[in-house]
Amino acid sequence: xxxxxxxxFLKIRLPIIIFVALASLTFTFYVxxxxxxxxxxxxxxxxxxSHKIHAGQMGIDCQYCHTxxxxxxxxxxxxxxxxxxxxxxxxxxxxxxxxLTQYFNEGKLMPWKRIHKVPDFAYFNHSVHVNKNIPCxxxxxxxxxxxxxxxAGSWTMNNCxxxxxxxPTILASIPGIKKGPENCFACHR
Ligand code: HEC
Ligand code: HEC
Ligand code: HEC
Ligand code: HEC
Ligand code: HEC
Numbered sequence: 001x002x003x004x005x006x007x008x009f010l011k012i013r014l015p016i017i018i019f020v021a022l023a024s025l026t027f028t029f030y031v032x033x034x035x036x037x038x039x040x041x042x043x044x045x046x047x048x049x050s051h052k053i054h055a056g057q058m059g060i061d062c063q064y065c066h067t068x069x070x071x072x073x074x075x076x077x078x079x080x081x082x083x084x085x086x087x088x089x090x091x092x093x094x095x096x097x098x099x100l101t102q103y104f105n106e107g108k109l110m111p112w113k114r115i116h117k118v119p120d121f122a123y124f125n126h127s128v129h130v131n132k133n134i135p136c137x138x139x140x141x142x143x144x145x146x147x148x149x150x151x152a153g154s155w156t157m158n159n160c161x162x163x164x165x166x167x168p169t170i171l172a173s174i175p176g177i178k179k180g181p182e183n184c185f186a187c188h189r
Contacts, residue, residue, distance in 0.1 A: 038116075039153065041150065070126070070130045116155070160180075160187065
């Protein structure tokens with residue numbers, strides 16, 4: 001490699017290579033956004049628990065299992081003893097219930113796959129929304145009709161803010177609903 005080529009490489013080729021590399025990284029980042037938003041994400045769960053059966057047909061209240069929804073930041077997925085309230089008897093000879101009982105007896109946690117998630121740098125709190133009577137379905141879709149939970153909406157900043165800005169219109173049927181905050185520190189603490 002002679003000196004003038006090296007000079008050409010460092011001053012002209014190299015900056016172009018770096019530019020292209022950075023540009024494609026940025027591109028990949030934006031393209032992968034759809035995946036990060038997770039709309040339609042519906043992983044197979046370790047036990048084929050069905051919301052359609054339990055919350056739909058049987059009409060069990062969402063908060064019988066998701067006890068955190070009106071009390072804390074996280075709605076929380078129920079521990080297995082909530083299931084065993086019924087399944088120590090109901091359908092106890094079915095293969096999936098036998099497996100469920102094994103997990104319970106061994107004191108193991110069920111490795112449910114997490115579906116909805118906002119990034120750690122954003123702050124979301126269930127109780128402030130649920131206590132304003134915003135229905136779960138407004139954000140999660142018709143869970144009571146799903147055999148397998150599927151993410152219905154996306155949690156981009158725009159979607160949060162657009163409901164906050166238009167809450168009195170979007171949620172007009174809920175008495176006394178006010179706008180949600182739009183200042184950065186409400187959600188980035
Ligand atoms: C009998 C208990 C039970 C009832 C009742 C119940 N759920 Fe669930 N829910 C679960 C379990 C267990 C999971 C985790 C497995 C799964 O995703 O299917 C779950 C998962 C979810 C998730 C996804 C959690 C995640 O990882 O993002 C949402 C959202 C949800 N439930 C909402 C609801 C709503 C809304 C209702 C009422 C219409 C409801 N659930 C009723 C037990 C219950
Ligand atoms: C209030 C009682 C009740 C609770 C709580 C409950 N279940 Fe059920 N579950 C039932 C009944 C009743 C059926 C049978 C429904 C049917 O087939 O019509 C059933 C059916 C099932 C089935 C299908 C079994 C089969 O093969 O026929 C699974 C799997 C299941 N439940 C898992 C769970 C899990 C996991 C939890 C806890 C997150 C749970 N259930 C909580 C009452 C309950
Ligand atoms: C205003 C929108 C909104 C409403 C209303 C809402 N959720 Fe959620 N839910 C979310 C968001 C956003 C996440 C992800 C939260 C995170 O990553 O911390 C989530 C996550 C969850 C999860 C899994 C993780 C966790 O936080 O425990 C469950 C279970 C859940 N929601 C159930 C419910 C139930 C049940 C209701 C109604 C009683 C409800 N949600 C109402 C937006 C909502
Ligand atoms: C209502 C809640 C809310 C408010 C208000 C809000 N944000 Fe966000 N913000 C979020 C959520 C949720 C995310 C993560 C989802 C996403 O990346 O869109 C986020 C993501 C971001 C990101 C990362 C962007 C990316 O592409 O990953 C930046 C930077 C940011 N917010 C800055 C701000 C600034 C600056 C303000 C004030 C002008 C603000 N936010 C107000 C909820 C909010
Ligand atoms: C369906 C409409 C809706 C959606 C979607 C929604 N919010 Fe809200 N949010 C509200 C309303 C309405 C309030 C105001 C409640 C009140 O009157 O204080 C609020 C309040 C808040 C507050 C203030 C809580 C407090 O402690 O005062 C935060 C933080 C917040 N939301 C974060 C979020 C984030 C983050 C998202 C997206 C992941 C989101 N919200 C999505 C309707 C929504």
